[in-house]
Amino acid sequence: MTDISASHPAVRRTELVASLLDDAIRVPGTNIRIGLDPIVGLLPGVGDAASAAVSLYIVAxxxxxxxxxxxxxxxxxxxxxxxxxGAIPIVGDAFDAVWKGNRKNVELLKRSLEN
Structure with a gap:
């Protein structure tokens, strides 16, 4: 069975964004992957706002x-x-590393396009 949604241009573009924000970097010595979201979130206020703005691209x-x-x-x-x-100091950055909301949104997009 072919996954038509995976070839949709919006899915290809959002997959790249989700990968960068949620799982672009493998933590050395583990199978854990994090993205730029928890790293940028270390910048108080500005980091979480910037990350949310980029996340809204997937919604758009x-x-x-x-x-x-x-x-x-x-x-x-x-x-x-x-x-x-994510805006909560320290706890929010750990949450960002495991929540992977951008990945969730790409999956919602793909499921919607399959129907």
Whole structure:
């Protein structure tokens, strides 16, 4: 069975963004992967805002691809959770490393395009 959604241009673009933010770097000596989101989040205030702004790009791509409003709301909730919990010093950065909200949003986009 072919996954048509994976070849969609919006999915290809958002996969790159999600990878950069959520799992671009392997922690040496482990199978754990983190992205730029928890690293940029170390900059108080500015880092989490910048990360959230980039995360909204995935939502904008989903909107342009015509996903249902309910999916967009779920995606916005993921960005909101990531940004609000991520803003908590230290705990938020650890949360960012495991939450992977951008990955979740790309999966929501893919599922929406498959239907």
């Amino acid at each position: 791509e989903a909107y342009r691809a015509g996903v249902p409003k309910t999916t967009l709301v779920r995606m916005l909730a993921n960005v909101g959770i990531d940004a609000s919990v």
